[in-house]
Amino acid sequence: MSVGFFQVPVPQNEPVKEYRTGSDERAKLKAALAEATSKTVDIPMYIGAEEVRTELQQQLIAPHNRHQVLGHYHEGDQTHVEQAITAALNAKEAWANLSWEHRASVFLKAAELLAGPYRYKINVATMLGQSKNAYQAEIDSACELIDFLRFNVHYMTEIYSQQPRSSAGVWNRQEYRPLEGFVFALTPFNFTAIAGNLPTAPALMGNTVVWKPATQQIYSAKVIMDVLKEAGLPDGVINLIYVDGPLAGEVIFKHPDFGGIHFTGSTGVFQQIWKTIGENIHLYKSYPRIVGETGGKDFVLVHESADPKTVATALIRGAFEYQGQKCSAASRAYLPTTLWEQIREYMLADLQSIKMGSVEDFRNFVNAVIDERAFDKITSYITNAKNDPTVEIIAGGNFDKTDGFFVEPTVLLASDPQYVTMCEEIFGPVLTVYLYHPDNFEDTIQLVDQTSPYALTGAVFAKDRYAIELVTKKLANAAGNFYINDKPTGAVVGQQPFGGARASGTNDKAGSLLNLLRWVSPRTIKENLVPPTDFRYPFLAEE
Structure with missing residues (x-):
C-alpha cells in the first residue's frame, strides 16, 4: 500500500458573481430559471441506496408566487426514520475506515461541481424555493457552501496534525475517531449553505448522518444530494428524509446509537431537544454531542x-x-x-x-x-x-x-x-x-x-x-x-467563523476547526519503545 502525508489544496473563498446586466452569468442564470419554471420536480427521500417514494406527496410552492407549484416531495413517516438510522449505522464501518484523503476527495469534488456545472442549478433552486434574489442566492447556495466544503477539508487536516509530545523512549500519538453511532442534522430554510454544511461537516470526519431539512428548503436539498452523489458519496453516509420534526425526534432521541445533533433553528426547539436528550441520557451508549445555532436579536x-x-x-x-x-x-x-x-x-x-x-x-x-x-x-x-x-x-x-x-x-x-x-x-x-x-x-x-x-x-x-x-x-x-463599522450580517467561511452564545446557541463556530472538533472522539495511544523489565524504582535501593 502506498502511504504519504498528503497536503490538500489550499482553500480560497469562492469568488462571488455579480450578475451584472449583459454578463454571461446573468444570461446563464436566467436560462436556468426559465428551464426550472417550465417543469415540476419529483423529490424522493434518499435512504441508503434507495430513492424512496411514498403515497403521501406534498406540494412545494414558490413563496413569491403561491400559485406556482415547483414540484412535489414524498413525505415519510416513523418507519422511514428507522430505515435511515439503520442505513447510517450499516454504512458506518466502511465510511469510518476509509482513508481520510478519500473522504476529503468526495467533498472537494462536490465543491468543484457546485462551482461549475451545478452553480446555476443550486442558485435557481434557492431562488425559487426560498425566494432569494440572484445575489443573495449566489452568496449563499453557491459560494458559502463551496467554502464550507473546501475549508472544512483543510481544517480536518489541521486537526489530524495536532499531536501530543513524546518523551524519551516513548511515542505518543492521537487518533481522531468519528463518534459512535449516527449524527442527526436538522437544518433550516433560510440558508442552503447551512443546510449543506450541517450534514457534511460530521460526515467529513467519518460520521454517518440522518438529515432532515426544513420543508421550505427541500427543493435545494435535493440538488445538494445530487451533487454529493455525483461526487461519489457512498450510499448511507448521508440519508435525506422528509418527516415531521417531532415524529423524527421521537425515534431518534430514543435510539441507543444516537451520537449527536447538528442543528440550526429556533431557540425554543433547540431547548426542547436539549431537554429531551437529557431525559433520555440513560439510553445512549455515549454522551451525545449537542451543537446548535439558534436565534438572534x-x-x-x-x-x-x-x-x-x-x-x-x-x-x-x-x-x-x-x-x-x-x-x-x-x-x-x-x-x-x-x-x-x-x-x-x-x-x-x-x-x-x-x-x-x-x-x-x-x-x-x-x-x-x-x-x-x-x-x-x-x-x-x-x-x-x-x-x-x-x-x-x-x-x-x-x-x-x-x-x-x-x-x-x-x-x-x-x-x-x-x-x-x-x-x-x-x-x-x-x-x-x-x-x-x-x-x-x-x-x-x-x-x-x-x-x-x-x-x-x-x-x-x-x-x-x-x-x-x-x-x-x-x-x-x-x-x-x-x-x-459594518453590518452585522455576511460572515464568510474562513474569515469570520459564525456562532453565538447565550440563547443563540453553543457557539461552536461553523466554518472553523472548532466545529469539526465536535464530531470526533480522540483516542490517545502511548507506545513504550523500551519497556521496563524490573518493577523496582530507584528510590527503593538500600542505603
Missing part, C-alpha cells in the same frame, strides 16, 4: 462620531437583505438623537428606491417571506405597532399575501427601549430604532447587553476609537460575531 449601536450615510447603508442591507430572514439580521438599532435626522433621510431615500417582487425580476431587492405562517407572524408585529401610541411607523408597514407573501421593509421608532420589537426575534423585514441622548452612551451600552437573551451578532459604528474599544469590551458576551 441582533443590534447596531451607533456612536455620535459615526458617519450617518455609512450607518444608513448598513441598516438597509443588514435589516432587509433576504427580507430580514437571517438569524444575523439587524433587528434593533440604538441611534444618537444628534444623528437621527440625517440617518432617517438617507434610509428613506434608499427605501423609496427599493423594489419588491418576484426573484425572476432581477430589479427586485426584496422578495417574499418564506410562507404564510411567517407572513402572519411578522405582520402581527406590524399591526400591533400601528395601534400602539408609543411607536411610530417611519417607513413601510404594508403587506399583501394575495399572490405571494410580501412584507414591505418596515422601520419602527420606539420610545420604549423594552418595546416588544426591540426584544423579540421577528425573523422578517422589521427594524426597530430607539433614540438615546449622546450623554447616555454608556447607559445605552448596558441597555444593549441586557435587553435580549440572545448573543449572536452585533455592530458598533463610530469614528472615535475610544468609543469603539469601550463597546467592544463592554459587549464582549453580547455577540459571538461582532462588527466594527
Whole structure:
C-alpha cells in the first residue's frame, strides 16, 4: 500500500458573481430559471441506496408566487426514520475506515461541481424555493457552501496534525475517531449553505448522518444530494428524509446509537431537544454531542462620531437583505438623537428606491417571506405597532399575501427601549430604532447587553476609537460575531467563523476547526519503545 502525508489544496473563498446586466452569468442564470419554471420536480427521500417514494406527496410552492407549484416531495413517516438510522449505522464501518484523503476527495469534488456545472442549478433552486434574489442566492447556495466544503477539508487536516509530545523512549500519538453511532442534522430554510454544511461537516470526519431539512428548503436539498452523489458519496453516509420534526425526534432521541445533533433553528426547539436528550441520557451508549445555532436579536449601536450615510447603508442591507430572514439580521438599532435626522433621510431615500417582487425580476431587492405562517407572524408585529401610541411607523408597514407573501421593509421608532420589537426575534423585514441622548452612551451600552437573551451578532459604528474599544469590551458576551463599522450580517467561511452564545446557541463556530472538533472522539495511544523489565524504582535501593 502506498502511504504519504498528503497536503490538500489550499482553500480560497469562492469568488462571488455579480450578475451584472449583459454578463454571461446573468444570461446563464436566467436560462436556468426559465428551464426550472417550465417543469415540476419529483423529490424522493434518499435512504441508503434507495430513492424512496411514498403515497403521501406534498406540494412545494414558490413563496413569491403561491400559485406556482415547483414540484412535489414524498413525505415519510416513523418507519422511514428507522430505515435511515439503520442505513447510517450499516454504512458506518466502511465510511469510518476509509482513508481520510478519500473522504476529503468526495467533498472537494462536490465543491468543484457546485462551482461549475451545478452553480446555476443550486442558485435557481434557492431562488425559487426560498425566494432569494440572484445575489443573495449566489452568496449563499453557491459560494458559502463551496467554502464550507473546501475549508472544512483543510481544517480536518489541521486537526489530524495536532499531536501530543513524546518523551524519551516513548511515542505518543492521537487518533481522531468519528463518534459512535449516527449524527442527526436538522437544518433550516433560510440558508442552503447551512443546510449543506450541517450534514457534511460530521460526515467529513467519518460520521454517518440522518438529515432532515426544513420543508421550505427541500427543493435545494435535493440538488445538494445530487451533487454529493455525483461526487461519489457512498450510499448511507448521508440519508435525506422528509418527516415531521417531532415524529423524527421521537425515534431518534430514543435510539441507543444516537451520537449527536447538528442543528440550526429556533431557540425554543433547540431547548426542547436539549431537554429531551437529557431525559433520555440513560439510553445512549455515549454522551451525545449537542451543537446548535439558534436565534438572534441582533443590534447596531451607533456612536455620535459615526458617519450617518455609512450607518444608513448598513441598516438597509443588514435589516432587509433576504427580507430580514437571517438569524444575523439587524433587528434593533440604538441611534444618537444628534444623528437621527440625517440617518432617517438617507434610509428613506434608499427605501423609496427599493423594489419588491418576484426573484425572476432581477430589479427586485426584496422578495417574499418564506410562507404564510411567517407572513402572519411578522405582520402581527406590524399591526400591533400601528395601534400602539408609543411607536411610530417611519417607513413601510404594508403587506399583501394575495399572490405571494410580501412584507414591505418596515422601520419602527420606539420610545420604549423594552418595546416588544426591540426584544423579540421577528425573523422578517422589521427594524426597530430607539433614540438615546449622546450623554447616555454608556447607559445605552448596558441597555444593549441586557435587553435580549440572545448573543449572536452585533455592530458598533463610530469614528472615535475610544468609543469603539469601550463597546467592544463592554459587549464582549453580547455577540459571538461582532462588527466594527459594518453590518452585522455576511460572515464568510474562513474569515469570520459564525456562532453565538447565550440563547443563540453553543457557539461552536461553523466554518472553523472548532466545529469539526465536535464530531470526533480522540483516542490517545502511548507506545513504550523500551519497556521496563524490573518493577523496582530507584528510590527503593538500600542505603
